[in-house]
Amino acid sequence: MNSVSAITPHDVSPETAIVTLLTYNGPVLLDLDETLYLRNSTEDFIDSAYPGILALLLMRALDVIQPWRWTGGEATRDVWRVRTISTLLPWTVRRWKKRVAELAARFSNLRLVAALKTPGMTPIIATVGFQPIVAPLVAALGLPQVRIVAARLSTFADRRGGKLHLVMDALGHETVRRALVLTDSEQDLALLNACARPLRAVWPEAHARRALNRVYLPGQYLTQVKRPGARYIVRGILQEDFAFWVLSSLALAAMPLTHVLGLLFLLVSFWAIYERGYVDNDLIAARFEREPKLSAAFKEAPVATPRWQPWIWALACGAIAIYLLRWPAHPVVMDFVKWTGVLLATHGWFLLYNRFDKGARVWLFCGLQFARTAAFVALVPIGLIGAAALGAHVLAKWVPYYVYRLGGKDWPDTPFHLTRLLFFVVLALLLAFVQGFSSLWTWTAAALLAWNLYRSRQELKAAYKAATRLDRNPNKPPL
Numbered sequence: 414m415n416s417v418s419a420i421t422p423h424d425v426s427p428e429t430a431i432v433t434l435l436t437y438n439g440p441v442l443l444d445l446d447e448t449l450y451l452r453n454s455t456e457d458f459i460d461s462a463y464p465g466i467l468a469l470l471l472m473r474a475l476d477v478i479q480p481w482r483w484t485g486g487e488a489t490r491d492v493w494r495v496r497t498i499s500t501l502l503p504w505t506v507r508r509w510k511k512r513v514a515e516l517a518a519r520f521s522n523l524r525l526v527a528a529l530k531t532p533g534m535t536p537i538i539a540t541v542g543f544q545p546i547v548a549p550l551v552a553a554l555g556l557p558q559v560r561i562v563a564a565r566l567s568t569f570a571d572r573r574g575g576k577l578h579l580v581m582d583a584l585g586h587e588t589v590r591r592a593l594v595l596t597d598s599e600q601d602l603a604l605l606n607a608c609a610r611p612l613r614a615v616w617p618e619a620h621a622r623r624a625l626n627r628v629y630l631p632g633q634y635l636t637q638v639k640r641p642g643a644r645y646i647v648r649g650i651l652q653e654d655f656a657f658w659v660l661s662s663l664a665l666a667a668m669p670l671t672h673v674l675g676l677l678f679l680l681v682s683f684w685a686i687y688e689r690g691y692v693d694n695d696l697i698a699a700r701f702e703r704e705p706k707l708s709a710a711f712k713e714a715p716v717a718t719p720r721w722q723p724w725i726w727a728l729a730c731g732a733i734a735i736y737l738l739r740w741p742a743h744p745v746v747m748d749f750v751k752w753t754g755v756l757l758a759t760h761g762w763f764l765l766y767n768r769f770d771k772g773a774r775v776w777l778f779c780g781l782q783f784a785r786t787a788a789f790v791a792l793v794p795i796g797l798i799g800a801a802a803l804g805a806h807v808l809a810k811w812v813p814y815y816v817y818r819l820g821g822k823d824w825p826d827t828p829f830h831l832t833r834l835l836f837f838v839v840l841a842l843l844l845a846f847v848q849g850f851s852s853l854w855t856w857t858a859a860a861l862l863a864w865n866l867y868r869s870r871q872e873l874k875a876a877y878k879a880a881t882r883l884d885r886n887p888n889k890p891p892l
Contacts, residue, residue, distance in 0.1 A: 421599050423611040430595055430614040431528050437593045437610060442562075442580065443529075444596035445540040445547060447619040450554065451520040455491050458546045459624035461512050462498050462505045469625045471497050485573035492569055495543055499566070510549050517553035522616060526554060537562060539580050539594075539604075541572060577603040623715050631685040631726050633716040639691045641710050652868070655680050657806050658789050660864055661799030664857045668740055675737030676789060679752075682731035683788050685723040686756045690763030690781075692718045697767045727756055738792055751791045759784045775818045782810040797852060801840035802861040809833035830869035831876060837865050 425433070434441060446453045462468035475497060481490045498505050529536050537560045540547055544563040551561055562583040564571035571579050580589055593610035594601070597619065605611035632646055640649075658676050666672035698705035731752045735744045762784065766777040786807050795803070809832045816825045841862075845853050852858075866873075 421602055421605065421613050423605050423613045425612050425614050427524070427614045427616050430612045431524060433610065433612060434525075434528055434593065434595060435531060439609065440584075440588050440592040441534070441536040442539045442589075442592050442594045442604075442608070443525075443536050444598065444601065445538050445542055445551070447597045447621055448595065448614075448616065449522050449525055449529075449538065450517070450550060451522055451616060451619040452516070453621035454540075454542045454546050454550055455495060456621060456624040457512075457516060458505070458509050458543075459494060459498055460622075460626075461508045462502050462625070463508060465625055465628035466630065468498060468502060468505075469628045469630050471501060472625065473630070484569045488572045488575070489569045491543075492564075492566065492572055495546070495566060499545075506545065509546065513550045513553040517550060517555075521554050522618070526556070529556060529559075535559075537584070539576060540564070541576050541579065575603065576601050577607060580604060626715055627717050629717040629719050629722040629726075631681055631688060631723065634692055634718055635684075635688050637715050638708055638710045639688075639695070641708055650680070650684065653806070654785050656864060657786065657802055657861075658793075660860045661795045661802050661857065662789070662793045663860075664855065665794050665796065671737045671740045672793075675734045675740075676793070678730045678734035678737060679789055679792070682727045682729075682734060682752070683756070683759070683785075685727040685730070686760050687763065687785065689718075689723045690760065690767070693764060694767045724756075728753070731756070735792065748792060755784075755788050755791045759788065771818055775815055778814050778818075779807065779811045782807045786810075796855070796857055797844055797848060798841060798855060798858045798861065801844050802837055802865075805833050805836035805840055805865075808836045828869070828872040828876065830865070831872035834865040834869045834873075837861065 443449055446455075459468065459472070472494060475490075475493055480493050481487060484492070528534070536556075538547070538551060538556075539562045541564045543566050544561065545566060547561055547563045551557070551559060562580055564579060577589075584592075589604070589607055590609060592608045593612065594605055594608040595612045595614065596605070597613065597615050599613065601613075605613060635645060639645075655676070658680070659673055662676070663669055663672060695705075695707055695711055699707060699711070732749065735748045735752065738744075739748065759781075762777070762780050766774055766781060769777060786803050790803075809829055812832060813825050813827045813829060816827065817823070841853060841858065
């Protein structure tokens with residue numbers, strides 16, 4: 414999808430572009446997406462995939478794997494996306510052909526289409542969109558006889574080379590040299606510089622909506638709105654909260670494999686509801702706070718935030734988790750009651766947190782971290798050393814927030830992992846004094862200590878390098 418922020422030497426208003434187009438005597442090359450068609454054809458094709466949730470999971474899998482790294486980079490990303498949808502959900506092509514008439518009626522650039530129907534006008538549509546997607550759309554726009562130069566799905570070369578090479582190969586250098594080119598994208602600057610009359614016009618009616626943004630999937634709001642670009646699910650949830658869920662409980666599990674898998678489903682269940690708290694947090698901030706801290710993506714609303722679908726996901730994944738955690742035994746009704754109670758309590762506490770001032774939030778925040786860290790204990794037994802590790806995790810999460818709320822506007826740069834390690838050692842030693850040091854000689858204690866040391870390795874190194882022995886400082890005279 415094209416950016417409209419850049420400025421080029423060829424920028425003109427839409428009105429000027431149309432007047433120039435009507436009076437130009439020579440070849441006319443027109444961009445399609447966000448110019449002749451006021452949306453993005455590739456995104457709308459993917460948006461036509463059914464079922465939407467499966468299509469969205471496929472797209473997210475591609476985003477994780479990023480196979481375009483091996484085929485020419487980001488320019489070839491859409492080739493992978495469209496090929497995946499066309500191959501695994503092949504009926505999407507048929508759905509697209511049925512849908513283009515409605516899309517063309519709603520998102521046709523009426524002013525530009527009317528100009529193109531002027532007698533004697535023979536434009537050429539030049540796009541890096543894909544031929545099977547573009548052809549039925551252009552016909553639905555009322556231009557069935559117009560020549561189309563588009564990218565092929567059978568090769569990555571068209572996307573790697575860009576629009577200039579695509580057009581040169583199809584039309585020849587001389588045609589391009591004499592042509593008027595009208596586009597909205599600064600990415601077409603090479604083509605604009607190569608033609609006789611370059612025009613870049615941004616149409617105010619144009620809006621390229623992301624594919625499948627009406628399909629709900631847990632984690633979308635967290636990764637694209639609340640913490641965009643932070644890889645928070647991996648770094649903040651799997652490597653932190655979930656790692657402690659597993660390490661503190663695995664030694665007591667009869668079936669380790671199904672236990673870990675059950676905890677994973679339990680994590681999805683919990684975060685479907687916890688993420689809904691983030692949504693509410695942003696909505697409350699936007700409505701009531703004078704200076705709300707909201708990401709740029711919040712106004713764009715790139716993902717669905719329904720009210721009830723998170724609960725469907727939470728209850729379904731929670732049920733699967735309970736069956737896995739209890740396997741080979743059968744779960745009891747009380748298991749489902751307990752977990753539903755945890756979800757309701759977490760949701761209610763988050764709503765309470767969102768509606769109080771910052772001073773009160775200092776104390777309520779600790780409850781949220783307790784829920785994130787220890788929710789699974791409602792269903793899964795842990796030992797005392799596991800409880801100490803979870804307590805250290807909660808305290809280490811709460812301390813920076815306490816400093817942030819009472820000490821300034823910026824989040825403090827505190828060594829979180831080193832702080833957690835310190836809390837864990839202190840709590841473990843207290844436990845040893847009460848229960849005996851034999852309580853520390855367990856695989857669970859060793860695993861938790863090893864993981865804490867591993868996660869804090871960089872902070873430990875930095876603290877060691879920053880430490881200075883006062884009794885060995887030659888620059889300071891003795892007292």
